[in-house]
Amino acid sequence: MSALSRRSGRRSVLAGSALALGAALVVLPAPAAHAATPFVVIGTSDVSDSNLVASVIEPRFEAAYPQYDLQYIAKGTGAALTDARNGLAAAAIVHAASIENQFVADGYSLEPYGRLVFWGDYVLLGPNDDPAGVAASAPNDIVAAFEKVAAAGAAGKADFVSRGGTPGTAVQERALWALTSGVATCAVGAPAGGGTRPKDPASPSTQCTSPDDTTPDPDGAPFPTWYHTGNAGSQATNVNIANTCSTATNPSGKCYVFTDRGTYKYLRSTGQAQNLKIVTRDNSSGARGGRDALINVFHAYAVNPAKFADPSTTKTDPVAAKLFLDFLTSPATQSAIGAHLASDGDAAFVPSASPQLSASFASTSFKAGRKTTITGTLANAVPGYPALGGVTVSLQEFSGSSPLSVPKTVKQATTDATGAFSMKYRVRPGKVYRVGTAENSKVELPNLNPPFGDLLAPASSPVGTASGVALRKVVDLKGPRVKVTGDLKPKPTSGKAKVTVYAAKKGQKLKKVGRLKVKDGKAAFSFTTSLPAGTWRFQVLYKDGAKLLPATSKTVTVKVS
Template identity: 25%
Template sequence: MKTIESLLILLALGMLFGVTPCLAGDSTLKPLMLATTTSTAETGLLDKIVDVFAKEKGIELKYVAVGTGKALEIAKNCDADVVLVHAPDAEKAFVAAGNGLDRKEVMYNDFVLVGPKADPAKATGKDIRAALTRIHGDKALFISRGDNSGTHMLEKKLLKELKIEPAVSESYLESGQGMSATVLMAAEKGGYTLCDRASWKFFSANQGDKNPLAILVEGDPALLNRYSVMRVNPEKCTKTDPALAQVFLDWWFTPQAKEMINGHTKNGSTLYVYGPAPQ
């Protein structure tokens, strides 16, 4: 009897404050699966978002953090309900193919070219294309993600513009791993690599004075890094829950989301900026 009374009180409080309580053993509450990038996981942002949805939305937000290309593939195969990625061209193609809906940009930062402080290829400057030309022309070591991630897609796009077609060799290696592992590989081998700024700040803070790498190119408009959310098309993936997916999308346009994104820092340094990137 007491159990029933407690349950009724819990439900009444939920109605009073406009929230739906997540009841233990409620098998009708479907977890929401997010396919996203390694950078959002490695910088700690996803864990904060997961906590919000568990405590305030009654939703168990699960995620798989991989490169953007893999994340979109997972969503296309109906193994995710929502997506948070950072490769605009690939995202637009995903939507055009009917796989995704309601794509919206929600935050941004930028990419940086990092490399040995001595900079043997003399890549330092403001022009990423000039820097990549010098690195590959001098056959200086470059570490690529090699995983069709958003970072790798940008690298391939820039190299295609420059008509550079590198093959795996002593001067061009593919890590096949996430951003943190790739930057660490560059540090250990004395190579250059592209990195999103949030991941770089985490790596740099953890390395401290022992960091052998430095930012060599930043500020080029070509290095802008845009993150977008979208939901999987329920007409193609019938097992997805469009109502739960919409809750996820709607959250990104709340004051709480803005405060969390802009307030997510490492050693006092902002990692992401909320909202669409400037055009």
């Protein structure tokens, strides 16, 4: 969508004085409007057909960077990356790792890998009466579902509408057909992402029509009568073809279609695709392909202008593209993506730019003068992606909870092969602690040729605030009575703060001799008690409700007379 209409210049009307005729209005010519620079992003139709581009990505990016007019061109992943190779875009959003890896290996990505941005899921849609009986027998088994559709198709009871070509959805569909048993299939070439697709069982050929599965080849295997390609330019169009299921092209009049759930969900919300329902989703861990078989992962790329003899003749724009990638992976945009089509609690897209980082104080209390152990885990946000081993995790110390507080890195640790980490540090009372990671790269699919990797955005997670208590003084008041005073950090805020005083004679275990409540906002305490004469050791414990871990002071020895 062009933003020029939103960014038009305004005429200026100025009041001036006429020499002899009194005041008059002078209308000046409009200054030249600064047109926004076109910024072309090409990519999968999943993110446009689900309305994610129009409702989230485009308006937010243009609001953040009004100097750009974002123009999104929706195509299948293969076609999108082909256009990117031809310099027809500055950035791309795609979802087929077995094609993306070739784009990166050939040097067309400005960065070492694409940026991980979010993931969704694929589903199999079928007619409401489900003639293949998929929903009843294979609701969480996508390979078995494909087999049932193939059997129903061979019996003349169902048809299958495929995207065909090289969209990410078609690439994933063919990876699933490769896992089927009892279905006649032919091999698809690596440039199209590999895998297999159904063929006419009468054909002896083991190869499909062409490497890209679109160009007729006399030596290739034709489609079976029940399998068709919609040859649609977008995911939504393909779903609507299956929804209409014209008997002219689909003799059974009962069509199944493999698609992303975001597109289907948006179509349903606008009154479309009413003849279709989800018959298979959320592949179970025991089913062929495993629980991650229907995970649909999206990456974003900046196109490398250095691949072109004259970048000025292309649509590449490395500055705008980098801003766009930073925008997509920013916490605010990630949150907005996660909220899209999520009002029913079943979000279409899951933010995954940053890995999942968590940490906590392993100790049950802070002990004055001693180091505290901080433990945590770092995990990939995409199901099925490998553990994040060998990543540096930094412990950051803040002077307070204010967003203006500047952190200081005080300790670092490296995650082990499982993504776990541990570090020890002498935390300071009243300080706030967080852990964080820098941007890092990870090879996610090492078995692809070439291996497929991505860039993960920085991650951050709170650890907590360190509490502390210091015994300022223990005074012998005679009698025999003692007064115990001390300082608290941070000041209590829970309304439930307590200080417990412990004491013991030499050689004996510390025992509680008193407890007092401390009002919120108080930074000090004072406690008086009676004890027999002798030499005593004192220690205090500070606890501010459940908000902070308890803190224990150092011991102080005093002679009570």
